[in-house]
Amino acid sequence: MLTDLITLRETEPEDIRLLLDTAQSFKEILRRPVKKVPTLRGRQVVTLFYEASTRTRVSFENAAKIMSADTTSVAAATSSVQKGESLLDTVRNLRAMQVDCLVMRHPQSGSAHLVAQALDIPVVNAGDGMHEHPTQALLDMLTIRQHKGRLEGLTVAIVGDIAHSRVARSNLWGLTKMGAKVRFVAPATLLPRDVHRLPVEVYTDLRAGLEGADVVMALRLQQERMERGLLPSLREYAQRWGVSAKALEVTKPDCIVMHPGPMNRGVEITDDVADSGRSVILEQVTNGVAVRMAVLYHLLGGEASA
């Protein structure tokens, strides 16, 4: 029984399967001309974002609205956070307004865990620092499953800034729990310490890492990595680790290409790949809404009222 969604590392495989199956069934609602079901009518969902986001925030809000929940969006930049209010005080105040569910994004790893421990309502982690981004991994898995019909036995190569990526971590746990093989492909300076001790194959060479892959997922490279001296230049990164048509020659012929967004075209992914027939990047976004509907549905006890 799901009470919060904080990590996929600590989510049972059967719950992951349940969320994916539910999301799959909800996709039909998204195709209707009138996208509204009464499932979560009267429930209050707050999205609390301490970091910039377009996709994730809108996706959660739309998911809630489609299910008739009321949504309030709090951006840290315009809230009492600016006056130095602590995270726990902020969320306790929101809770005191009889909110039913909190969706939060925060730059600090573990922040969602901290909040979930303090609140008696469902908390959804919409990304905490470099830790996890479980709904992103769920929508990635849903997208892969739609294209491949399964997750088990697939080889998924995640390419880029593994060290700082919550998307990589959530996908690692989610995909391996569903029976897929995960590869991390990155320059050595973007691999976290002891990564080899995780259930993953690690490559610093792009060609070797992509060989025979069913899915290639490129991660966003942040300019900040250059400033910290982890990489010599964007140019060398794009040449050696950028996902290009040439790099994809060694994958399975039906390999799909994914990206969690926002993309740096010409850095971690080339234009032609991003816009090619193999790219499923916009489908990921659509699936994001369905996945978040499924998450809210299960966390808010939709079953009873469905």
Place this chain on the structure above:
Amino acid sequence: MRTIFRSAHVCDPSQGIDRVADVVVDEGKVLAIVEDSTPYNVGSCEVIDCSGLVLTPGLIDLHVHLREPGYEYKEDVQSGTASAVAGGFSAVCCMPNTDPPLDEPSVIRGLLKRAEEVGVARVYPIAAITKGLQPEGLTEMASLKEAGAVAVTDDAYPLQSAEVLRWGMEYALQLHLPVLTHCEDKSLTKDACMNEGLTATIMGLRGMPAVAEEIQVARNCLMSLYTGCHVHILHVSTAGAVQIIRWAKERGAPVTAETCPHYFALTDEACLGYNTNAKMNPPLRTQEDCDAIVAGLLEGTIDAIATDHAPHAKHEKAQEFALAPFGIVGLETAFAVSYTELVSTGRMSLSALVEKMSCQPARILGLPGGTLKPGTPADVALFDLECKWKVRAHAFRSKSRNTPFEGWELLGKPVLTMVGGRIVYREG
């Protein structure tokens, strides 16, 4: 007023005593350690039956943050020394990262005056090595020593410049002041909040690599060899640091070292669940490091066990892991954690533990205490080694509750502490 501790298991490694005896205290000093104290039982005399209890020289903690002046909401001299004596410590050495810092004689004098007024445990101030604990600019060490400082340190603000360290050591040496160093190459620990390794990778937290500590341990040991200044390495946490210190000692460097109970009792996995009460600097490491720390204690490479007692208020620790301050309290758990982990497991003898927590700390900083020799001030601790107790932070004398040992079942409870012949703590 005379006090007789009757039928105690007296463990005083400084005199090679490890047997049942009576200890007679008179006029604030140890008068005698005898088989039968009956002849001493005259006049007004308190007799304390100690059968089944262990009596040792009062423990001495080389590394305590009393937080006064400036951070009295975390701890002050009164609560910190009360916490100390409740843990069997009769003396604490306090670190200078206060506000204002202990970088001027007047602040040292003020602190000592407070300690005298409060009068619980003995307090030995350690002065800052640089003014304002800044990267450079030596403090007036001669005046600080005159005011009562027993050593100088860069604790919490590790000197990054080898040159500043060098002149600091040369200057301290002429005054016979030991230099206590916090070893951390800050360029390798920027924004980091726990040990670098698998656990940090899973948790998505920036890690402090062991090598960041070891680089400075090596540098400071080499500088000790070069200048001849006594360097005391604070809170050793890595296997590599133990090896480097062993190497330096073999070459005759005047180096001493301490570790803390958490560095052999816990690994970085204690941070899982974003437990900020397992966050300190240096961070908890791996099992391999814990084992090497124990080996280092046994062979004498690590001379002492200190607490690095670092109180923080509840609201400061109830934060996002990376934002919470470093440090844990330790005075009221140090003996029991060490006894449980080292002695009750058969890895270390009781007298070796008393050596690490009392005799050696006294020797390292040249402090009185660490012995029950007749004629010396009666600083005494009494322990019930059979007592199994559960750590309950809310019952601490300290103002703060930030312990990673909450709920642990430990063996060995301090039951009485005496400072200068005066009973300053008695259980129950």
